[in-house]
Amino acid sequence: MRFSAASAALLGAACLVPAPVPAMAATAQPVDAPTRIVLPAMPLGQALLALARQAGRNILFAAADVAGAQAPPVRAATFDQALSILARSNGLVATRLAGGAVRLAPRRRPPASLRAAPRRQAVAPLPPPMIEDRTAIVVEASLAARAWRDGAAEDTPDALASAQIRRLPDRTIAEALGRLPGIITLATSLEGAMGRVDHAGRATGDFVAMRGLPGAYVETRIDGIEIPQSLPYSRGTQLGLMALAPDLGLQVHRVLDARLAGEAIAGTLDIDHLAPFAPRAQGLRLGLTAGADDQAWRFGQNAGTWGANAGFGWQSPDGRLALVASAALSRRHFASVEQTYQSGNLAYALTDAQGNSAPGLDPAANLLLASVNAQVTRGTAHEETAFLSLGWRASDRLTLTASAMWASRAIAQDVYQVSVQGGRAAGFFAQTPTADGLLRTQSVRADAHYWFETNPERDRLGMAQAALAWDAGATKAQARVFAALGRTDRPDHIEISFWDADTTRLSGGVNVADVRGFPVLKLAPADAALVANPLAFPVHNQGERESETSQDHRLGGDWRVQASPAPGWQAEIGGLALRSWRSRETAHFLYADTLPAGTTLGNSGLVDGQIGPVLRGVYDYAIPTIADAALLRAIGRASVQPRTIDDSNANAYALHEDRLAAYAMVTRHLGGDDDAGEGALDLSLGLRGEWSGVSGRYWLAGNDGVPADGVAYGWNHLSAHYAALLPSATLHWRPDRQWTFDAALWTSLTRPSPYQLTGGGSATRDSQGVTEIQLSNPDLKSVRGTNADLGVAWQGPGGLHLALGGFAKHLARYLNDTGNDLNNPASVMEYRAIRLIRPENGGTATILGLEASMAVPLDLVAGVLRHLAVAADLTLLHSAVHLDNPALDRVERTQYAPASNLLLRLHYDDGRWSADAACRLTGAYIQEYGIDVPTFAGTAPLSGSALDTWVRPSRQVDLAMARHWGRQTLRLALRNALDDTAYRATIGRYSDAVPQTILGGRQLLLTWSAGF
Structure with missing residues (x-):
């Protein structure tokens, strides 16, 4: 197709074709639908999933907030009572959202010298953790929407969770990353230089550029480790190598602090598998x-x-x-x-x-x-x-x-x-x-x-x-x-x-x-x-x-x-x-x-x-x-x-x-x-x-x-x-x-x-x-x-x-x-x-x-x-x-x-x-x-x-x-x-x-x- 400025303007209206946003995956639920809920002791993430299924309610929480936490046995007459037991037992605060969904987040704690260490039966590894879906019952944020970490002095990266990746027909990691702002997917690039235009003949996204810079300026990591740079002419990486496996998550860091800024002028890409303790x-x-x-x-x-x-x-x-x-x-x-x-x-x-x-x-x-x-x-x-x-x-x-x-x-x-x-x-x-x-x-x-x-x-x-x-x-x-x-x-x-x-x-x-x-x-x-x-x-x-x-x-x-x-x-x-x-x-x-x-x-x-x-x-x-x-x-x-x-x-x-x-x-x-x-x-x-x-x-x-x-x-x-x-x-x-x-x-x-x-x-x-x-x-x-x-x-x-x-x-x-x-x-x-x-x-x-x-x-x-x-x-x-x-x-x-x-x-x-x-x-x-x-x-x-x-x-x-x-x-x-x-x-x-x-x-x- 021949593309022009005029067709771009027309297409802006004609192909208005977007991404999922929060609070829209289910119709509103009754606020206090009575039901008898019995849950045995289990990991907190599993308990929240089980509660959500029994009550038919959406519960949103970050996997990192419940990693390693254990839930006590629960016997409750209502959803709210059961949720309160689970939240209080692990220092979480519930916030009711429009449509009946509930978001759980850690309570903002006072400075360390004024509080006792939180009681947890087990402890998860330090960040950077393995990347999982952001919520357990997915009412997911827009692929476009920028996420910001509460209380952190860092711009949290854009992310694609595994469920989001599967929604559209992307075949490679490079193609999926091209759905995030600031990134374009390339069918060929000089840094690959093996076949050049014939590489483009595969009509597959194998490379990315971020914020106007080629892959050599991007550090790509898998499970926290920088990927080997095996391309013959560049420090870039071949992102078409890995198929989009079911348990992969992708994150993009554009703003880097001293932990990440070593060799990444454009930013970093994180490709992460599910961690063993992920709910x-x-x-x-x-x-x-x-x-x-x-x-x-x-x-x-x-x-x-x-x-x-x-x-x-x-x-x-x-x-x-x-x-x-x-x-x-x-x-x-x-x-x-x-x-x-x-x-x-x-x-x-x-x-x-x-x-x-x-x-x-x-x-x-x-x-x-x-x-x-x-x-x-x-x-x-x-x-x-x-x-x-x-x-x-x-x-x-x-x-x-x-x-x-x-x-x-x-x-x-x-x-x-x-x-x-x-x-x-x-x-x-x-x-x-x-x-x-x-x-x-x-x-x-x-x-x-x-x-x-x-x-x-x-x-x-x-x-x-x-x-x-x-x-x-x-x-x-x-x-x-x-x-x-x-x-x-x-x-x-x-x-x-x-x-x-x-x-x-x-x-x-x-x-x-x-x-x-x-x-x-x-x-x-x-x-x-x-x-x-x-x-x-x-x-x-x-x-x-x-x-x-x-x-x-x-x-x-x-x-x-x-x-x-x-x-x-x-x-x-x-x-x-x-x-x-x-x-x-x-x-x-x-x-x-x-x-x-x-x-x-x-x-x-x-x-x-x-x-x-x-x-x-x-x-x-x-x-x-x-x-x-x-x-x-x-x-x-x-x-x-x-x-x-x-x-x-x-x-x-x-x-x-x-x-x-x-x-x-x-x-x-x-x-x-x-x-x-x-x-x-x-x-x-x-x-x-x-x-x-x-x-x-x-x-x-x-x-x-x-x-x-x-x-x-x-x-x-x-x-x-x-x-x-x-x-x-x-x-x-x-x-x-x-x-x-x-x-x-x-x-x-x-x-x-x-x-x-x-x-x-x-x-x-x-x-x-x-x-x-x-x-x-x-x-x-x-x-x-x-x-x-x-x-x-x-x-x-x-x-x-x-x-x-x-x-x-x-x-x-x-x-x-x-x-x-x-x-x-x-x-x-x-x-x-x-x-x-x-x-x-x-x-x-x-x-x-x-x-x-x-x-x-x-x-x-x-x-x-x-x-x-x-x-x-x-x-x-x-x-x-x-x-x-x-x-x-x-x-x-x-x-x-x-x-x-x-x-x-x-x-x-x-x-x-x-x-x-x-x-x-x-x-x-x-x-x-x-x-x-x-x-x-x-x-x-x-x-x-x-x-x-x-x-x-x-x-x-x-x-x-x-x-x-x-x-x-x-x-x-x-x-x-x-x-x-x-x-x-x-x-x-x-x-x-x-x-x-x-x-x-x-x-x-x-x-x-x-x-x-």
């Missing part, structure tokens, strides 16, 4: 999924999706032992239409005598597209996850826990292409003078090509930890040791092509017209017949095979101690020690005799069918498909071309990183001693120290590892060190029950990736015969971030919620996302036809943002709408970055920073039926800066900010409907209901001269879940 962990949970991909269905390919998950929790009768386990398994087929162009097949259509874009023209609109690649992709994604956690309350003060998790994903993806290339060498272009002294460039020669590649990926993640928590009342302590491994592979990426400079040559060059936003070739009848018959193309590239592996293995521990040394004061100290082993290696093989010379595609024995038409009315021809297994067998019989030691070690590195951190925080609490916490003012000051060192070796490819001309080819040693002190201050004020105000000033840092530190470690020869060598730069600096946040939230009657927040970020020594290129490659030496370059830091970046959220139960408008609620989130961003690159403008925008991102949701729930409709409108953003855009026209590479690659505005509408029977739910969901474009990028913000487009179709999902 809702007990029992058996099952889920099944079936679905279909309509694009694969249209192509006549396998279109099915299936999945299964299970979770189980057990707790001993005395509440001292607990276990929770979960597992999920899924397999999904997908297919997409891709339109791309061949790298280098570009030139300026109108130039001056020096080859520059003609004055007065937009350089992007002045581009001549000299190739059209029509592609289809098909594939499967197979995902597995497992989790196990054990807990033991050794005493009333000591709790021990141990957990382990494993996740893996295997993607098999095939890409088939029929293309016409009219710019693969300078001789394919011709220039003619114009009357005003300019030169007009045209494509005068073109060849038809058939090309096949696989784009496989294998991701694995394993993590284990053991922790203890000690609670002595005024003093609490926690310690943990952990190990983790992450691995990202691109195994057996294979390619083969069929074309010939004579057999598949067209009668002229490339000339295109725009049809529905796609470049379509203008062909003579004979040329059209040639392009439509790729089975007659002879073999050209006899075959390539490449494998790439990137790993990160970790071992470490952390600790924290919290104390209340005086009335109204709280102090906390903590530390972290971590060692990480990171490595990367590649292997590339070329083959010369996979097929006899002159063998056509049709006679190759590789073809197993065809897909077509590719896109009716645009690319009305079919593309033959190759069986990758058949090609692998053929390659296995072929002779490998000679390989050098550079071929064996290219781009390899083996490094270890050590990181030490320590922090101290002090919090002053003033006022707010009543049960509601009114008048509470908290001020926290913190200081964090970070030290890290990187050392190891990397291979500098060139001259087969033999040093020459003053260049140390072969293995080289790298050593780099980083240290920083990071102060922070946060303020939280709650003047009354409705209003909350927050402010924060904090600092953070992000270190360069190992790939940037090693400089890529390769040598290439340019068209002028100059060898360009990429060197390491151990002096590459970490990025320093200074952050300011302000926020206000208002909680009105009946679940009405409004929140507004603003933030500012200033980054020094900025490093942009360059994928497998270098940051600001600066020439440091040039002699004897050798140019040495190394990565350099950029200048400063400033990001300003505004985040607004609202959640409105519509029964406030009219009683007939009592089961409906709407919610909306709006994020506005303004960014300015000084990249200090002479090829670009002095000021650019940051990458992945759309000026606006709007989330709308409509939710219906009457207790038996529920329905959701959600809409996302994301503005345009820069993906890649216009530095050295390749051209084969015989001129220098094209550069300039006008040639930045922009991802165009996008829209996605999702629908879901569910039927509930007790603890069973059957849900039908449709993803991308309006069949919107999955991904569209262009060179230039407004020009459509050089586009890349992915059509991913719709996905239908049917899920069943039950609890026992």
Whole structure:
């Protein structure tokens, strides 16, 4: 779908499709419906659930408030009497809400010196606890609504509980996170850089950007442990790895104090499993999924999706032992239409005598597209996850826990292409003078090509930890040791092509017209017949095979101690020690005799069918498909071309990183001693120290590892060190029950990736015969971030919620996302036809943002709408970055920073039926800066900010409907209901001269879940 400002305005009204809000899941209950209630002694969370079921009432409470608490036996004539017994026995206060629901919260306690320690039969571990659903009987807050922690000097993160995640057809964690303000989901990014646009062809969200910064500036943690950074070119993480298991919860921290601000300028993402003592962990949970991909269905390919998950929790009768386990398994087929162009097949259509874009023209609109690649992709994604956690309350003060998790994903993806290339060498272009002294460039020669590649990926993640928590009342302590491994592979990426400079040559060059936003070739009848018959193309590239592996293995521990040394004061100290082993290696093989010379595609024995038409009315021809297994067998019989030691070690590195951190925080609490916490003012000051060192070796490819001309080819040693002190201050004020105000000033840092530190470690020869060598730069600096946040939230009657927040970020020594290129490659030496370059830091970046959220139960408008609620989130961003690159403008925008991102949701729930409709409108953003855009026209590479690659505005509408029977739910969901474009990028913000487009179709999902 083509998206414009006008359609955005129309859609704001047409797709008002939002999120669930409080106090709307059930009709009002009688205030004191008499009933005899008898409950035995049990954990408090279970007792509240049992009471809610018997009385048919909604009870809302935070799992952390009841963790470890035990309920006494209850015999009561009414619901109110029973609730009062349970609340009083554990120091909780009940507040009646509109509609008959009741909220339980801890009583605001006086300063520590004036009160006795609370009596609890058992003690839960210290924060950060495992993340669970926020309420036991879910009348859930809006996905959009910002939550604020009562009485804490910290902005509590937005969160998605497991029940919320299941409501809409999200397939990955990245897709679910994209429903929170300030976060956008990315189908591809440079930091992944394994397949790039073909990665986007999977039409799946695998990456996120937060507050205008890519994943390298976000710290992602699972159960409190930072996830290994196994992507080859970045410190970002692959969030598409983990399927959305039934017991997962997600939280986003945007405002960080000294506990979290170490390496997260954008914020932190927490992915958490159920803790063993969590009230809702007990029992058996099952889920099944079936679905279909309509694009694969249209192509006549396998279109099915299936999945299964299970979770189980057990707790001993005395509440001292607990276990929770979960597992999920899924397999999904997908297919997409891709339109791309061949790298280098570009030139300026109108130039001056020096080859520059003609004055007065937009350089992007002045581009001549000299190739059209029509592609289809098909594939499967197979995902597995497992989790196990054990807990033991050794005493009333000591709790021990141990957990382990494993996740893996295997993607098999095939890409088939029929293309016409009219710019693969300078001789394919011709220039003619114009009357005003300019030169007009045209494509005068073109060849038809058939090309096949696989784009496989294998991701694995394993993590284990053991922790203890000690609670002595005024003093609490926690310690943990952990190990983790992450691995990202691109195994057996294979390619083969069929074309010939004579057999598949067209009668002229490339000339295109725009049809529905796609470049379509203008062909003579004979040329059209040639392009439509790729089975007659002879073999050209006899075959390539490449494998790439990137790993990160970790071992470490952390600790924290919290104390209340005086009335109204709280102090906390903590530390972290971590060692990480990171490595990367590649292997590339070329083959010369996979097929006899002159063998056509049709006679190759590789073809197993065809897909077509590719896109009716645009690319009305079919593309033959190759069986990758058949090609692998053929390659296995072929002779490998000679390989050098550079071929064996290219781009390899083996490094270890050590990181030490320590922090101290002090919090002053003033006022707010009543049960509601009114008048509470908290001020926290913190200081964090970070030290890290990187050392190891990397291979500098060139001259087969033999040093020459003053260049140390072969293995080289790298050593780099980083240290920083990071102060922070946060303020939280709650003047009354409705209003909350927050402010924060904090600092953070992000270190360069190992790939940037090693400089890529390769040598290439340019068209002028100059060898360009990429060197390491151990002096590459970490990025320093200074952050300011302000926020206000208002909680009105009946679940009405409004929140507004603003933030500012200033980054020094900025490093942009360059994928497998270098940051600001600066020439440091040039002699004897050798140019040495190394990565350099950029200048400063400033990001300003505004985040607004609202959640409105519509029964406030009219009683007939009592089961409906709407919610909306709006994020506005303004960014300015000084990249200090002479090829670009002095000021650019940051990458992945759309000026606006709007989330709308409509939710219906009457207790038996529920329905959701959600809409996302994301503005345009820069993906890649216009530095050295390749051209084969015989001129220098094209550069300039006008040639930045922009991802165009996008829209996605999702629908879901569910039927509930007790603890069973059957849900039908449709993803991308309006069949919107999955991904569209262009060179230039407004020009459509050089586009890349992915059509991913719709996905239908049917899920069943039950609890026992």
